[in-house]
Amino acid sequence: xxxxxxxxxxxxxxxxxxxxxxxxxxxxxxxxxxxxxxxxxxxxxxxxxxxxxxxxxxxxxxxxxxxxxxxxxxxxxxxxxxxxxxxxxxxxxxxxxxxxxxxxxxxxxxxxxxxxxxxxxxxxxxxxxxxxxxxxxxxxxxxxxxxxxxxxxxxxxxxxxxxxxxxxxxxxxxxxxxxxxxxxxxxxxxxxxxxxxxxxxxxxxxxxxxxxxxxxxxxxxxxxxxxxxxxxxxxxxxxxxxxxxxxxxxxxxxxxxxxxxxxxxxxxxxxxxxxxxxxxxxxxxxxxxxxxxxxxxxxxxxxxxxxxxxxxxxxxxxxxxxxxxxxxxxxxxxxxxxxxxxxxxxxxxxxxxxxxxxxxxxxxxxxxxxxxxxxxxxxxxxxxxxxxxxxxxxxxxxxxxxxxxxxxxxxxxxxxxxxxxxxxxxxxxxxxxxxxxxxxxxxxxxxxxxxxxxxxxxxxxxxxxxxxxxxxxxxxxxxxxxxxxxxx
Numbered sequence: 001x002x003x004x005x006x007x008x009x010x011x012x013x014x015x016x017x018x019x020x021x022x023x024x025x026x027x028x029x030x031x032x033x034x035x036x037x038x039x040x041x042x043x044x045x046x047x048x049x050x051x052x053x054x055x056x057x058x059x060x061x062x063x064x065x066x067x068x069x070x071x072x073x074x075x076x077x078x079x080x081x082x083x084x085x086x087x088x089x090x091x092x093x094x095x096x097x098x099x100x101x102x103x104x105x106x107x108x109x110x111x112x113x114x115x116x117x118x119x120x121x122x123x124x125x126x127x128x129x130x131x132x133x134x135x136x137x138x139x140x141x142x143x144x145x146x147x148x149x150x151x152x153x154x155x156x157x158x159x160x161x162x163x164x165x166x167x168x169x170x171x172x173x174x175x176x177x178x179x180x181x182x183x184x185x186x187x188x189x190x191x192x193x194x195x196x197x198x199x200x201x202x203x204x205x206x207x208x209x210x211x212x213x214x215x216x217x218x219x220x221x222x223x224x225x226x227x228x229x230x231x232x233x234x235x236x237x238x239x240x241x242x243x244x245x246x247x248x249x250x251x252x253x254x255x256x257x258x259x260x261x262x263x264x265x266x267x268x269x270x271x272x273x274x275x276x277x278x279x280x281x282x283x284x285x286x287x288x289x290x291x292x293x294x295x296x297x298x299x300x301x302x303x304x305x306x307x308x309x310x311x312x313x314x315x316x317x318x319x320x321x322x323x324x325x326x327x328x329x330x331x332x333x334x335x336x337x338x339x340x341x342x343x344x345x346x347x348x349x350x351x352x353x354x355x356x357x358x359x360x361x362x363x364x365x366x367x368x369x370x371x372x373x374x375x376x377x378x379x380x381x382x383x384x385x386x387x388x389x390x391x392x393x394x395x396x397x398x399x400x401x402x403x404x405x406x407x408x409x410x411x412x413x414x415x416x417x418x419x420x421x422x423x424x425x426x427x428x429x430x431x432x433x434x435x436x437x438x439x440x441x442x443x444x445x446x447x448x449x450x451x452x453x454x455x456x457x458x459x460x461x462x463x464x465x466x467x468x469x470x471x472x473x474x475x476x477x478x479x480x481x482x483x484x485x486x487x488x
Contacts, residue, residue, distance in 0.1 A: 060101060060136045067132035068187030084192055088258075090314070091193035096186060103183040104136055104151075111175040113164065125164040125173055126154030132185040135168075153181055194254035196314045197290060197307055202247045204282045210326050211277040217330040219243060230330060234408060236457065237335035246333075249325045250290075255316035259304070265315070269295040269304045276326050286310040292323050336401040338455035338463055339427070339436040343394050347430040353472045354423035354440075360474050362390065375477075383478040390477070396468055397425065397438065403450055404462040416452035416460050417441030425470060440465075 063074040073086035074097065082092040114121055122128040130152035137148045150168035157164065161178040203226065208219040218232040228238035259265060266272060270293035280288040289308045294301055303323050307314045351360040361379040375385035406416070413419060418441040427435045441452035444462045453463045471477050 060104060060138050062137040063097075063100060064135040065100070065132070065184065065186060065191065066130075066134075067185045068190075070188040072186075072188045072191050074191065084188070087188060088192070091196075091198070093191055093193050096191050099183040100134070100186075103180055104134070111162070112172060113175050114173040116171060117173050121173070122166075125166075127152055127164060127166050127173065130166075131155060132181070134184045151184070153184060156181065189258065192258070195251060196255050196258075196316050197253055197305065198251050200247045200251050200280060200288065202244045205280050206283045207279075207281045208243075209279045209281075212327055213275065215330070217333065219333070230333060233330055234334075236459075237337070237340065238333050239335045242333055246325065246328070250322070253305070253318050253322040253325065255318060257317040259315055259317065261306075261313060261315040266306065269293055271304065271306050271315075274306075275323060278326050290326075292318070292326075294323060331405055334405065338400040338402055338453060338461060339397055339438055340456045341398065341427055341435040343398050345429045345435060346394060346427050348428040348432070349390075349393075350426045350428075351471050352422075352424045352426075353470070354421060356421075357472065360471055360477065362477060377474045377477055381474045383474065385477045393470070397427070397436075400438075400455075400463060400468065402453075402455075402461040403447070403464055406452065406460040406462060408459045410460050413441075413454065413460070416454075418452065418454050418460070423470065440470075 059076075061076045065072045065074070070087070072084060074082050074092055075085050076082050082094070082097045084090045084092055113125070117125065117127075119128060132153040133150060134153075135148055135150040152166045152168070154164035154166070154173075156162070156178065157175060160175075162175040163178055163181040165174050165176045165180065166172070167174075206221050210216050210218075216232070217230060219228050219238055220231050221228055227240055228243045230236045230238045259269075271291050274291040274293045276290070276292040278290045280290070282288075286309050289306075291306045291308075292303060294303050296302070303318050303320050305316055305318045305322060307316075347364045349362045351362075353360070358380040360377065362375050362385050363378050365374045365376055375387060375390045377383050377385050410416070418439045423440040425438045427437070429435055436456050439454040441454070441460075444450040444452060447462060449464055449466050450462045451465050453461050455461060
């Protein structure tokens with residue numbers, strides 16, 4: 001029986017050690033010094049702010065990170081946004097701050113490594129002079145709840161990838177997951193926002209002016225609308241999606257480095273005579289100026305950008321592609337819609353087949369269906385128009401886009417096959433006001449399936465005509481009478 005008990009006790013002890021749980025010795029003997037020095041499993045939070053009973057959960061408002069040779073101060077603003085306050089004033093990298101907060105609020109020590117480390121042991125753990133130190137200050141609604149908690153991090157345990165840590169005021173050394181070091185061991189550059197051109201929201205600007213060597217363009221927002229117009233070098237509708245994409249691409253450019261800014265540095269980097277000089281003027285507030293240039297540094301060409309808004313200026317090195325984001329031909333920003341109209345406003349459509357054929361007039365007899373049904377052919381003959389045929393034609397005309405801009409305000413439209421006898425379509429509203437007109441000209445010589453055309457603007461265009469099947473006679477629009485359902 002005693003032997004059975006001895007074996008059972010041995011098994012329990014072995015299981016307990018494997019689980020990291022200390023059990024009292026069955027034979028009454030004290031633990032040896034070797035047993036006492038073994039790592040012990042624990043489950044303590046790295047940061048454990050103390051708050052009075054019933055007080056709200058503490059909130060971190062200030063963080064100091066000493067790592068990578070830098071000391072970085074961060075502060076949470078009233079709006080919850082984090083900013084760097086030292087060594088520079090700048091926006092914080094949101095993902096980096098979120099990683100720090102998540103680590104502070106949820107990470108736990110997994111093992112107690114050394115309860116009473118000597119100086120030699122601390123040197124071995126990398127904690128004599130910590131590899132990184134993070135101090136977090138908290139506040140709550142209670143004025144006496146503010147406090148600071150500091151965590152020191154050491155070297156990595158190459159055996160399992162964990163990192164040695166020690167809390168301020170606690171002599172013990174713990175092992176924490178390796179992700180703790182990844183989150184906290186960060187220098188100023190890692191904690192600083194790289195999208196330093198951010199804040200360029202198309203919806204907030206009234207004008208955008210871009211100066212380029214020998215060219216440039218100016219965009220203005222249409223008053224009371226979200227649409228944009230090109231005002232220089234030509235006055236044309238702008239492609240709203242392309243303007244938004246341009247600004248989005250600019251915002252996505254991330255800094256590769258932040259050189260020290262000064263007048264001599266700007267001159268050396270070519271920012272006094274930049275390759276791109278853009279000004280974004282918002283409907284309210286200070287305008288944003290962005291200058292970009294290419295300069296040779298250490299024998300390599302690099303691209304730099306300077307963002308200025310009021311008294312705040314930020315200089316950064318950016319990827320090569322950033323230089324071409326704003327350096328675009330103004331024609332690429334022009335709206336390629338051939339016709340500009342709202343389909344729901346169309347109540348009358350006149351097709352001119354050309355070649356002396358009579359015009360075909362189709363009118364909507366419905367006042368409450370947004371012009372999508374009850375279409376009738378009224379000339380040169382009369383009859384019910386096929387509903388889906390008219391819907392498809394209006395959709396095709398509304399979606400029609402130019403494949404190329406050929407000539408602005410041509411003196412001789414006839415060279416493109418466009419005159420009063422050309423095939424055309426005229427769209428009108430319920431009051432008879434013309435909404436849009438399309439003329440079709442000759443086939444484009446170098447582009448099969450494309451024709452010259454004139455749309456809402458005063459420009460010769462090339463358009464794809466595949467799928468644009470305009471009627472040549474009334475019968476092309478009139479659908480067959482519906483078949484009566486059989487009587488039961």
